[in-house]
Amino acid sequence: xxxKQNIVAIIPARYGSTRLPGKPLINLAGKPMIQRxxxxxxxxxxxxxxxxxxxxxxxxxAVKRFGGEAVMTPSDVRSGSDRVALVARDLPEAEIVVxxxxxxxxxxxxxxxxxxxxxxxxxxxxxxxxxKRIDNAEDLANPGIVKVVMDRRGFALYFSRSPIPFRRxxxxxxxxxxxxxxxxxxxxxxxxxxxxxxTPLENAEKLEQLRILEHGYRIKATxxxxxxxxxxxxxxxxxxxxxxxxxxx
Numbered sequence: 001x002x003x004k005q006n007i008v009a010i011i012p013a014r015y016g017s018t019r020l021p022g023k024p025l026i027n028l029a030g031k032p033m034i035q036r037x038x039x040x041x042x043x044x045x046x047x048x049x050x051x052x053x054x055x056x057x058x059x060x061x062a063v064k065r066f067g068g069e070a071v072m073t074p075s076d077v078r079s080g081s082d083r084v085a086l087v088a089r090d091l092p093e094a095e096i097v098v099x100x101x102x103x104x105x106x107x108x109x110x111x112x113x114x115x116x117x118x119x120x121x122x123x124x125x126x127x128x129x130x131x132k133r134i135d136n137a138e139d140l141a142n143p144g145i146v147k148v149v150m151d152r153r154g155f156a157l158y159f160s161r162s163p164i165p166f167r168r169x170x171x172x173x174x175x176x177x178x179x180x181x182x183x184x185x186x187x188x189x190x191x192x193x194x195x196x197x198x199t200p201l202e203n204a205e206k207l208e209q210l211r212i213l214e215h216g217y218r219i220k221a222t223x224x225x226x227x228x229x230x231x232x233x234x235x236x237x238x239x240x241x242x243x244x245x246x247x248x249x
Contacts, residue, residue, distance in 0.1 A: 005095040005120060008049045009041045009112065010087050012080035013102035015056035019233055024059050024102050026237060029244035033231060034059060035066045036105035036244075043109035046116045047098065053087045078198070079208040081183055085194040088187055096120070097190060099183040103231040105240055107182070111226045115182045118220045126189040127212060128220040129156070130180040132227055139178060144232065146179040146207060148221060156219040159207050177221075180228055183209070189217075 013024040013034050020026065024034040031039075034052060041050050052063045052070040055077070063070035077083045084099040091097070096119050098112060115130045131148050139145050143161040150156055158164065159179055185193065199214035201207075212219055231237055 006093050007047050007096045007098065007116060007120075008051065008088070008091055008094040009044070009047045009098040009100055010084045011037055011041065011050065011052045011100050011102045012083040013037075013052050013054045013059050014075075014080075014083075015054065015059060016075070020231070020237075022058070023231065024054070025062055026231070028105055028237070029241050029248065031066075032062050033105050034063060034102055035068070037100065037102055037107065038063070038066070038068050040105070040107050040109055041098075041100050041112055044112035044116075045109070046113045046120065049094075051087060052102070053083045055083075081185075081208055082194055084183075084185070085190040088185075088190045091187070094187050097185045097187050099185070101181045101230060104181070104228050105231065106243065107228045108226045111180070111224055111228065112182060114222050114224050114226075115184045118222055119184050119186060123186075125220045126186045126217065127193075128184040128222060129209070130182050130224050131177040131221045132180055132224050134176040134178050140176055146181075148177050148179045149175075150177070150221050154221055154223075156209075156213065156221045158213065159205065159209055161205055161207070177223070179209075179221075180224065181230065192217075 017023040025032045028036055053073050055075040060070045073083050073086050081099050088097045115128050118128045119125050134140050140163045146159055147164045148156055148159045149164050196211050196215050199211050201214055202210040
């Protein structure tokens with residue numbers, strides 16, 4: 001029987017945000033957003049431990065109040081995945097590390113499990129993520145929704161804020177997918193990731209995952225039927241609160 005692998009989810013939660021300062025602490029129907037995220041990730045059946053990685057004592061305090069675990073990290077870390085790599089250095093027992101964004105309060109626990117499963121089943125995979133079929137032209141054109149194209153084995157070829165693949169004849173491509181920002185790393189790959197220099201495409205698109213592809217590593221993309229709503233604007237906050245109020249009505 002295959003030995004169970006130790007899996008730790010790390011949620012990067014930075015206090016500063018251009019559009020929504022203090023975003024992890026925004027009240028969503030009675031709970032701070034970071035609590036909503038932690039509670040959802042804890043329900044994932046493959047996750048053994050959940051840690052919040054932040055740069056602000058106010059977030060540390062909020063996490064402790066609801067009984068969560070949090071660690072302080074520097075404020076000048078390059079990206080969420082770099083913050084995760086920093087925390088993972090002190091987790092020698094972890095074999096797989098999951099990066100769940102701190103602004104995904106409605107993420108389905110099953111999505112986290114879906115992203116993890118390929119690394120549990122295939123030890124040759126170092127990085128995994130999630131994608132979902134795009135079913136409307138508005139999402140395809142929206143630069144705030146990251147698109148991805150994959151090879152026949154389900155490994156990402158490229159991520160872009162532009163519509164990809166290009167529709168030369170004007171028709172809707174059969175295989176248009178958007179990226180959902182859950183990353184799963186084999187722990188021994190994280191020091192490699194943290195040592196990689198920033199790359200031209202990463203900086204052009206402002207997408208940290210392109211650093212991995214540009215340096216010649218692969219990302220396994222798992223197709224999910226679930227969707228999630230990241231919180232980036234005040235309108236997103238209103239949408240999330242309305243959904244939560246309906247759920248608990």
